[in-house]
Amino acid sequence: TPLVYSGSEAQKKKYLPGLCDGTLIGGNAMSEPNSGSDAFSLATTAVKKGSNYILNGSKIFVTNGPIADLLMVFATLDKARGPNGISAFLVEKDSPGMNVARKLDKMGLRTSPMAEVFFENCEVPEENLLGKEGTGASQFTWAMTWERGCILASAVGSMQRSLERCIRYAKERRQFGQPIGKFQLVASKIVDMKLRVESARHMLYHCAWLRGQGKSAYLEAAMTKLHISDCWVKCCEDAIQIHGGYGYMTEYELERELRDAIGSRLYSGTSEMQRNIIASLLL
Numbered sequence: 001t002p003l004v005y006s007g008s009e010a011q012k013k014k015y016l017p018g019l020c021d022g023t024l025i026g027g028n029a030m031s032e033p034n035s036g037s038d039a040f041s042l043a044t045t046a047v048k049k050g051s052n053y054i055l056n057g058s059k060i061f062v063t064n065g066p067i068a069d070l071l072m073v074f075a076t077l078d079k080a081r082g083p084n085g086i087s088a089f090l091v092e093k094d095s096p097g098m099n100v101a102r103k104l105d106k107m108g109l110r111t112s113p114m115a116e117v118f119f120e121n122c123e124v125p126e127e128n129l130l131g132k133e134g135t136g137a138s139q140f141t142w143a144m145t146w147e148r149g150c151i152l153a154s155a156v157g158s159m160q161r162s163l164e165r166c167i168r169y170a171k172e173r174r175q176f177g178q179p180i181g182k183f184q185l186v187a188s189k190i191v192d193m194k195l196r197v198e199s200a201r202h203m204l205y206h207c208a209w210l211r212g213q214g215k216s217a218y219l220e221a222a223m224t225k226l227h228i229s230d231c232w233v234k235c236c237e238d239a240i241q242i243h244g245g246y247g248y249m250t251e252y253e254l255e256r257e258l259r260d261a262i263g264s265r266l267y268s269g270t271s272e273m274q275r276n277i278i279a280s281l282l283l
């Protein structure tokens with residue numbers, strides 16, 4: 001997204017077709033060992049030297065890190081300028097001085113590889129600066145707003161599938177001589193799941209509609225991300241509970257779904273940070 005938003009024509013021509021058709025894998029390297037939610041306090045530095053920028057520092061939790069052909073790396077040219085000192089760089093795999101150091105094992109989302117990446121006097125050609133110097137923070141904020149609005153679209157599908165599965169199970173599974181769905185305590189969970197799926201879908205579509213109209217959706221994107229991630233985790237918990245002991249067995253794959261869902265409260269800004277954004281716009 002930042003490439004579309006602020007890339008040069010040459011950068012778009014070079015990278016966008018491959019990123020769109022999947023022949024190039026991209027990644028976003030913002031988080032660092034000492035800066036997560038407080039992303040703009042990052043410590044990775046960039047120094048202009050001749051026709052290159054020299055990057056030094058380390059990034060963590062880089063999704064796609066182990067397989068990425070291209071990373072968008074955020075670094076500061078002038079720490080004293082705070083967010084206004086941050087710039088974004090397109091760094092190609094195997095750039096001299098870049099080292100994808102450690103593959104990180106996660107609780108869930110295991111098909112999405114993650115790594116820690118180090119930069120030691122990493123040379124980045126000046127034409128790989130994204131946008132102008134000092135615009136990295138605004139590019140990141142813009143991209144995050146876009147991302148938060150749509151990153152959990154697949155979670156809505158996942159919740160829908162869980163709901164359908166639970167309805168089927170509640171009709172088939174019999175205890176005390178009747179389908180468990182006849183017990184109000186079970187039926188009530190299914191009602192909650194339905195409410196979550198529908199409200200999540202409406203918020204997602206509303207946010208997408210706003211963006212489609214070219215309107216700002218800063219508040220709506222934060223609310224959408226917060227609401228869907230919460231709904232997703234709760235739906236997964238209910239699905240396990242409705243399936244009883246079977247739901248706890250790995251072969252039912254409901255626990256895998258829960259492990260994936262929990263991550264959604266963390267990436268693209270934690271739930272607490274979404275609440276901070278919403279509160280700051282309301283109060």
Ligand SMILES: Cc1cc2nc3c(=O)[nH]c(=O)nc-3n(C[C@H](O)[C@H](O)[C@H](O)COP(=O)(O)OP(=O)(O)OC[C@H]3O[C@@H](n4cnc5c(N)ncnc54)[C@H](O)[C@@H]3O)c2cc1C
Nearest residue numbers: 028029030031036037061062063263266267268269270272
């Ligand atoms: C699956 C996954 C994929 C990720 N992919 C990427 C990626 O591709 N690129 C990338 O750069 N990063 C990525 N991240 C990192 C992610 O963005 C950070 O984990 C997240 O921003 C939180 O930072 P942190 O882990 O350092 O936690 P911290 O910022 O240290 O937060 C710890 C706790 O304190 C709370 N907290 C912090 N500040 C406040 C505050 N002001 N008010 C209230 N509570 C607060 C947090 O909400 C959290 O509960 C990924 C993370 C995960 C889990």
